[in-house]
Amino acid sequence: MNVEPEPAISVRGLWKVFGPHPERIVGSPEAELSRADLREQTGCTAAVRDVNFDVAPGEVFVVMGLSGSGKSTLVRCLTRLVEPTAGQITFEGEDIVAADQARLRELRRHRFSMVFQHFGLLPHRKVIDNVAYGLEVRGMNKADRHARAHEVVELVGLQGYEQAYPDQLSGGMQQRVGLARALAVDPDLLFFDEPFSALDPLIRRGMQDEVLRLHHEVKKTMIFITHDLSEALKLGDRILIMRDGAAVQLGRPDELVGAPADDYVADFTRDVPKSHVLTLRWIARPPVVGEPLDGPELPATTIIRDAIRDVMHATAPVKVMSNGQLLGLVDHEDVLRVIAGEPQPVSV
Amino acid sequence: MTILTADLVPSSRRFDRRWSIPVVLVAWWLVWRFGFGTHNLPNGGPTFIQDWFLRIRNAADAGRDSSPLFIYFFNPIAKTTGSVISSMMSLTTNLGWTGITGIASAISLWVAGWRHGLLTAVGFISFGVLGLEAESMQTLVQIIVAVFLSLLIGIPLGVWAGVSNGFSRVVTPVLDIMQILPTFAYLPLITLFFLIGPASGTIATMIYAIPPAIRLTAAGIREVSTATVEASESLGATKWQRLTDVQLPMAKRTIVLGVNQTMMAALSMITIAALIAAPGLGASVISALIKLDVGAAFNAGLAIVCMAIVFDRVTTAASVRTERASRAGGAASQRTRLLRYGAGIGLIALGVILPGINRSLATFPDRWVHGTRNPVNSVANWTQLHWYGATSWLTTTVTHWLIDPLQSLLSNTPWPVVVLGLALLAYFVGGLRPAIVTAGCLMGAILMGLWPSSMTTLASVLIGALFTMIIGIGFGVWLGRSRMADQLIRPILDAGQVMPPFVYLVPCLALFGATRFTGIVAALVYASPAVIKIVAEGIRSVPANTTESAISSGSNSWQTIVKVQLPMARGMLLVALNQGIIFVLAMVVVGGLVGAGGLGFDVVNGFAQSVFAGTGLAAGLAIVFLGIMLDRITQSAGRSRRTTD
Numbered sequence: 006m007n008v009e010p011e012p013a014i015s016v017r018g019l020w021k022v023f024g025p026h027p028e029r030i031v032g033s034p035e036a037e038l039s040r041a042d043l044r045e046q047t048g049c050t051a052a053v054r055d056v057n058f059d060v061a062p063g064e065v066f067v068v069m070g071l072s073g074s075g076k077s078t079l080v081r082c083l084t085r086l087v088e089p090t091a092g093q094i095t096f097e098g099e100d101i102v103a104a105d106q107a108r109l110r111e112l113r114r115h116r117f118s119m120v121f122q123h124f125g126l127l128p129h130r131k132v133i134d135n136v137a138y139g140l141e142v143r144g145m146n147k148a149d150r151h152a153r154a155h156e157v158v159e160l161v162g163l164q165g166y167e168q169a170y171p172d173q174l175s176g177g178m179q180q181r182v183g184l185a186r187a188l189a190v191d192p193d194l195l196f197f198d199e200p201f202s203a204l205d206p207l208i209r210r211g212m213q214d215e216v217l218r219l220h221h222e223v224k225k226t227m228i229f230i231t232h233d234l235s236e237a238l239k240l241g242d243r244i245l246i247m248r249d250g251a252a253v254q255l256g257r258p259d260e261l262v263g264a265p266a267d268d269y270v271a272d273f274t275r276d277v278p279k280s281h282v283l284t285l286r287w288i289a290r291p292p293v294v295g296e297p298l299d300g301p302e303l304p305a306t307t308i309i310r311d312a313i314r315d316v317m318h319a320t321a322p323v324k325v326m327s328n329g330q331l332l333g334l335v336d337h338e339d340v341l342r343v344i345a346g347e348p349q350p351v352s353v
Numbered sequence: 354m355t356i357l358t359a360d361l362v363p364s365s366r367r368f369d370r371r372w373s374i375p376v377v378l379v380a381w382w383l384v385w386r387f388g389f390g391t392h393n394l395p396n397g398g399p400t401f402i403q404d405w406f407l408r409i410r411n412a413a414d415a416g417r418d419s420s421p422l423f424i425y426f427f428n429p430i431a432k433t434t435g436s437v438i439s440s441m442m443s444l445t446t447n448l449g450w451t452g453i454t455g456i457a458s459a460i461s462l463w464v465a466g467w468r469h470g471l472l473t474a475v476g477f478i479s480f481g482v483l484g485l486e487a488e489s490m491q492t493l494v495q496i497i498v499a500v501f502l503s504l505l506i507g508i509p510l511g512v513w514a515g516v517s518n519g520f521s522r523v524v525t526p527v528l529d530i531m532q533i534l535p536t537f538a539y540l541p542l543i544t545l546f547f548l549i550g551p552a553s554g555t556i557a558t559m560i561y562a563i564p565p566a567i568r569l570t571a572a573g574i575r576e577v578s579t580a581t582v583e584a585s586e587s588l589g590a591t592k593w594q595r596l597t598d599v600q601l602p603m604a605k606r607t608i609v610l611g612v613n614q615t616m617m618a619a620l621s622m623i624t625i626a627a628l629i630a631a632p633g634l635g636a637s638v639i640s641a642l643i644k645l646d647v648g649a650a651f652n653a654g655l656a657i658v659c660m661a662i663v664f665d666r667v668t669t670a671a672s673v674r675t676e677r678a679s680r681a682g683g684a685a686s687q688r689t690r691l692l693r694y695g696a697g698i699g700l701i702a703l704g705v706i707l708p709g710i711n712r713s714l715a716t717f718p719d720r721w722v723h724g725t726r727n728p729v730n731s732v733a734n735w736t737q738l739h740w741y742g743a744t745s746w747l748t749t750t751v752t753h754w755l756i757d758p759l760q761s762l763l764s765n766t767p768w769p770v771v772v773l774g775l776a777l778l779a780y781f782v783g784g785l786r787p788a789i790v791t792a793g794c795l796m797g798a799i800l801m802g803l804w805p806s807s808m809t810t811l812a813s814v815l816i817g818a819l820f821t822m823i824i825g826i827g828f829g830v831w832l833g834r835s836r837m838a839d840q841l842i843r844p845i846l847d848a849g850q851v852m853p854p855f856v857y858l859v860p861c862l863a864l865f866g867a868t869r870f871t872g873i874v875a876a877l878v879y880a881s882p883a884v885i886k887i888v889a890e891g892i893r894s895v896p897a898n899t900t901e902s903a904i905s906s907g908s909n910s911w912q913t914i915v916k917v918q919l920p921m922a923r924g925m926l927l928v929a930l931n932q933g934i935i936f937v938l939a940m941v942v943v944g945g946l947v948g949a950g951g952l953g954f955d956v957v958n959g960f961a962q963s964v965f966a967g968t969g970l971a972a973g974l975a976i977v978f979l980g981i982m983l984d985r986i987t988q989s990a991g992r993s994r995r996t997t998d
């Protein structure tokens with residue numbers, strides 16, 4: 006086992022309750038009530054209830070859930086755009102909940118940034134000034150911030166549009182401006198609150214690729230909110246699923262699909278083509294007596310979809326290996342069962 | 354069980370309400386019929402409360418030069434405002450009409466473009482053509498000072514109300530009260546502190562003009578999308594940076610709209626301010642009204658309308674332009690902008706230099722003056738002569754069959770029965786709270802010693818509101834159902850709302866003479882545009898598929914209107930009633946000036962004769978009581994209907 010690196014951000018027992026006197030709810034018997042009952046009895050809404058997780062440096066951490074499940078509130082608590090009701094948030098060892106306003110501003114100006122669903126651009130400023138706004142807020146002089154803004158505008162592929170106003174751009178381009186604005190301050194931690202859900206599917210896919218590319222290029226830690234499962238699976242190293250404010254399951258994409266914690270998660274993942282997400286580990290089985298063991302070897306982390314050709318062409322069952330040890334075998338039948346067991350992929 | 358009782362209670366209450374109002378009315382009528390003339394409150398001489406007000410008034414007069422409150426607070430305000438106004442007045446005389454026209458056109462050109470620059474020039478020249486150059490300049494100066502001070506106070510307060518929920522909660526009810534009170538009502542109070550004169554006029558104007566500035570600024574700040582505010586916060590912007598970089602620039606358009614509304618509110622006050630000796634066009638209107646000189650009143654009214662149109666068009670255009678203006682890029686627009694600035698400076702220079710070259714150019718040339726007084730007077734005389742039969746028939750019919758009976762019912766029934774009856778009606782319409790408010794307000798009117806005047810005013814208001822609702826619903830339904838009608842009528846309504854209320858009195862006076870009916874008709878004309886618009890809005894907000902399903906199940910137009918659209922628009926109809934009644938009250942008291950009597954007359958008389966100053970103050974308060982009473986009843990009607998649905 007290798008030693009876990011110190012998490013970039015660590016969340017323990019986080020609560021956010023909206024309504025009158027929210028602090029009395031946490032820790033009281035009422036905290037156990039369902040969200041609807043709590044609302045009826047106290048007039049309070051528990052938007053986030055007792056959430057715990059760590060995000061490793063360089064990880065893309067996805068938060069998913071239905072509308073109203075508390076995703077936005079959760080991510081806003083992390084930068085204290087919303088004040089958490091209870092819990093601990095630690096960023097690189099520093100207690101965020103205890104930070105005063107000046108320190109918070111400092112963190113927001115230099116360490117965090119955020120991309121919003123509805124962009125939040127300043128309509129009265131040109132693209133270049135929107136991108137440079139975070140630097141302007143810091144007090145950087147105009148020449149320097151424009152120079153930096155030009156770099157970032159290029160990074161997101163908007164060169165040539167520096168002098169345009171936001172409403173002269175398409176939705177996808179506007180969100181690139183939002184992205185550039187967030188990147189311009191060179192943050193360590195990027196938050197995305199459903200950044201692409203207002204965009205149409207084709208542009209959305211392009212922007213997702215853009216984020217993946219940026220992630221490889223600049224290696225930022227990212228916390229990404231979405232309610233689109235395919236987006237979550239595509240981008241996320243790990244995914245947190247929320248329901249009614251509480252965390253239901255946290256795991257890698259194949260863990261969610263292969264071993265959903267409950268019906269809610271299973272419902273979420275029902276339409277996913279399993280062969281696109283699950284790895285060979287999930288279907289490897291012990292050898293049956295007399296089975297040939299001279300087939301090709303494949304690592305256990307191979308996605309089934311990528312293994313189909315090898316399995317089908319092999320004359321003997323494929324050996325699934327993990328750390329040089331045999332985990333099990335996979336043959337034609339096993340693969341076909343996974344593919345046949347899934348519903349027709351939904352065409353987008 | 355619970356279901357059963359839940360079902361029973363509202364239905365029994367509904368039964369109550371359906372019969373209770375007619376029962377109260379019939380009982381009231383019986384008491385009136387048999388108790389006629391007994392237990393009436395006299396319209397006698399000053400009561401103790403009026404005496405007391407008079408003593409306060411006298412004490413204030415005596416203390417004006419000795420009490421610290423006056424020396425350090427009221428007097429400096431009055432003096433500063435007064436001296437600012439008088440120095441600006443002398444500035445306008447020095448600039449002469451050419452200078453003023455040049456400056457005004459140049460400013461319009463800069464903020465609103467060529468067309469509006471031209472409009473301003475035409476408007477300002479028209480003041481001279483109407484023969485009212487001096488009066489217009491006096492009004493202009495007072496408007497500018499009042500608007501400037503209103504914005505100086507209103508915009509920062511509006512920003513505060515926009516960013517702070519706490520302050521917004523405190524200030525909103527105050528603004529509500531400031532706007533439901535007829536401006537007339539607080540004039541006596543202002544003169545108590547600031548005496549009559551231009552300073553009082555400006556302060557009265559400001560009380561009316563500040564609320565829209567605060568409201569619209571706050572609305573503009575609140576409208577700024579939360580996404581943008583959050584984005585700036587997430588980048589570590591301070592509150593100040595957020596305000597200056599995000600909220601103010603994005604609210605700019607709404608704030609300029611607030612400037613427009615403030616200006617319109619100030620303009621609508623000029624005639625009212627003239628009642629407390631503010632000079633200018635308002636004074637011309639008032640003195641003409643008092644002399645029943647329809648032509649002169651019309652002439653001054655026309656000048657006010659010209660000024661209103663110029664202000665309204667220019668500030669509206671400026672508000673639309675604020676967005677585009679900041680981003681005009683490119684060499685071509687750079688050039689046109691320079692041209693605009695150059696032309697503006699040229700205009701100013703020309704206007705200012707001309708009188709320097711030849712002093713006689715400073716005054717508007719006499720031969721260009723073509724007032725409308727005489728032609729209008731001959732038209733008015735002709736109308737009075739030839740339509741006399743029709744108009745006097747209308748006046749006497751409505752007076753005989755509606756105004757007189759209602760007024761008699763209100764003022765000849767023993768007063769405890771009136772208080773009880775109105776409180777009961779308020780109770781059945783809106784519940785316990787409005788009933789208590791009603792009883793309290795009526796007792797207030799009694800305490801003021803102005804029961805008969807209050808009842809005269811109330812009768813006129815009720816009848817005016819009735820007519821207004823009939824007309825408002827008729828036109829509102831038409832506008833709501835027909836796009837063509839909407840396009841045809843709406844510009845007229847918009848124009849009607851821009852005009853200062855007194856202007857309506859002029860033609861009404863010409864047609865119906867100095868009667869209570871005149872006040873009612875003027876109120877009708879004044880209140881209708883708003884009511885029609887609200888009703889049309891309500892009709893239009895009925896979902897199209899509901900209307901379609903009614904039509905497809907065979908309803909004819911009349912059935913669709915009466916069975917579907919009006920009932921579904923009930924909420925808006927009640928809003929319309931509330932607004933209509935407040936507007937009617939504001940105008941009916943103004944009608945006191947032209948023979949409609951009632952509380953309005955008491956207020957005006959209070960300015961005119963110092964022995965009646967106490968009565969004037971009391972009448973102002975009585976108007977406040979009536980306003981609060983009518984507002985609460987109509988508002989609670991909307992609320993209680995909704996909860997029992």
Ligand SMILES: Nc1ncnc2c1ncn2[C@@H]1O[C@H](COP(=O)(O)OP(=O)(O)OP(=O)(O)O)[C@@H](O)[C@H]1O
Nearest residue numbers: 023050052070071072073074075076077078079232
């Ligand atoms: N300012 C607020 N005041 C009161 N309740 C709030 C507030 N903000 C959010 N809530 C409530 O908290 C719950 C979670 O809201 P949140 O916006 O975090 O959901 P979400 O998962 O982001 O949903 P969506 O996918 O629609 O954006 C909702 O029930 C919402 O009504």
Ligand SMILES: [Mg+2]
Nearest residue numbers: 076077078199
């Ligand atoms: Mg959200």
